[in-house]
Amino acid sequence: NATAKAELGRATWKLLHTMTLRYPEEPTQDERDALDNYFHLFSRLYPCGECAAEFQQLLKKFPPQTSSRRAAATWLCVVHNQVNARLHKPEFDCANLDATYDCGC
């Protein structure tokens, strides 16, 4: 059912964007590997099979950018916009990331 799929998508994007926006400004190599591995494992385990397959292709075309918080957050915004385009949703202005996501932590 499409509503459940959309709700899962919204919940997931919220976690992923907030995660990149709290990622270290100056990550160590270990932290960089952690984020890269996280996204690859995520793309295998995401519970919508069709979405997971598409996202794996996207990761090949746009490998995770992990050199800094800004790089990671912008990369994910661009990738989400690729999904938006495929689903005929409007493009999100990546300049609005910080104003949109607040984890309160």
Added chain:
Amino acid sequence: NATAKAELGRATWKLLHTMTLRYPEEPTQDERDALDNYFHLFSRLYPCGECAAEFQQLLKKFPPQTSSRRAAATWLCVVHNQVNARLHKPEFDCANLDATYDCGC
């Protein structure tokens, strides 16, 4: 701010529970490693720092169960109940997992 932290928590639990409930019934060793690594990386990257630290302790006490879908889903339910107890929230009946989570995929 507490509302943002709670919303992030709700979104995240939704992803995690749906993920374990779609995990293979009979996973390969590679799939078992993927889920185990996923939860450990997640516990490092979760954007609420205090929650991440607590969750890392929980993973040490209750390592991810990855032998089957049922094992993984029940394990996560038990771990979430540990968080509920710490936050003085009611215990969730793990018999209701399937009825509560539907990803529509």
